[in-house]
Amino acid sequence: MAMHGAFSAAQYKKPVSDRSSDVSEFVCPVCLEIFESPVTTQCGHTFCQSCLQECLRPQKPVCAVCRAALGHWTKAVDLEALIQSSVAACKGCGAQVCLSQMRSHTAACSKYQDYIEEGVRTTAQNQPAIISPVPNRYTFTCPYCNCLNLDQDGLVEHCTSQHARDARQVVCPICAAMPWGDPNYRSTDFFQHLKLRHGFAYDTFVDFFTDENTMIQEALQRSLVDN
Template sequence: MSAQPSEQEFECAICKDCYTKPCCIQPCQHVYCFDCLQNLCLSLDPYCPQCRCYIESTSPAPHIERLMSRCIINCSDCNNSVPASKMKQHKSICPAVQRMQQILTQSAPTVLGAQSNVPNRSTFFCPYCNKANLLRDQLIQHCSNDHHNDLKKVVCPICASMPWGNQNLKSSNFLRHLHTRHKFDYDTYVDFEQDDDAMLHLAVQASLDDF
């Protein structure tokens, strides 16, 4: 008796969700979501994130779509059985996911009752593929693994979240910027209640101490 398929078998390596409109890369045949692949192909030298094969062309993968419509898999959060093609939709209403989000929201610290006004400086999104909720070190690892050949200029989400950050300034070499400017977590060293000059001085000093 064959094992039941899991979420991982239909997981897009870019967005880490089950495929939406699965498309196939030529010549390596790896499969990704249509939207994820579109963003990837916007780079000057598009390569497959899994095997680093140069992307010559892309095409729909109807065989994967048919397989997903037939396969019933268990949600990794609530263990309910869901068609693979409906898993991403299910996650948006999954009771277990909603409970976890509620717990995280309730356990988050508040400042003078104005939590909604406190900038998120703990997790970030990838400026290339928009993968969200990455810690600083996870963002560095993700970009090093999946985007080390991307040449597109992007805004650093870490810098943009800081009081002194410029949300419109694009880095010409984002990966090098990550490795040189973000070797530590700012909230470990920086008191955000201080003024901008004092925070910047502490951040620079901490960065130098890490060498």
């Protein structure tokens, strides 16, 4: 239930002129934009009104910051007034913009878009490489030409269309990724193998922690039920 009241201005003691370099206190934790029609929950966290509405969708709504139950909130009147009267520099072009207009400005500012893209690239470059102990069983590499990131159906289609006349014996990358797979086994007829063994998606039927014979029996039983 909404409770209409004034948001405490005690949290905003800095003069407006001092805020042009730091607008973090005016940023919604959900959309990461300047607050739009801000409201404050009973647990003390502030959101855009539209963002709060998203938090209220579940049957038992909770605060997006602290996970406290949501039941009451107030309009952050004083905060909204500060947003209407404060200015800050666009991080793209450097222009001084009223905070209430910052969303529309950054949406149209090409230099701000460049600033965001550069930030994304820098963050991606600084991320440490994560080596997963779980093998990738969803995308595969073509055993003939090393084409990457083919899903099971894509691998079958790629090999059939691009390498149908290639007589080399190759290791099936799908089988090799499975717990029972032999990474050194080379199929004498790879295309027949693909047709017979990989006509269905493994992740639909397979329990990766069971042995191959058990998996095959379960897959057959399920196929009979489905038919």
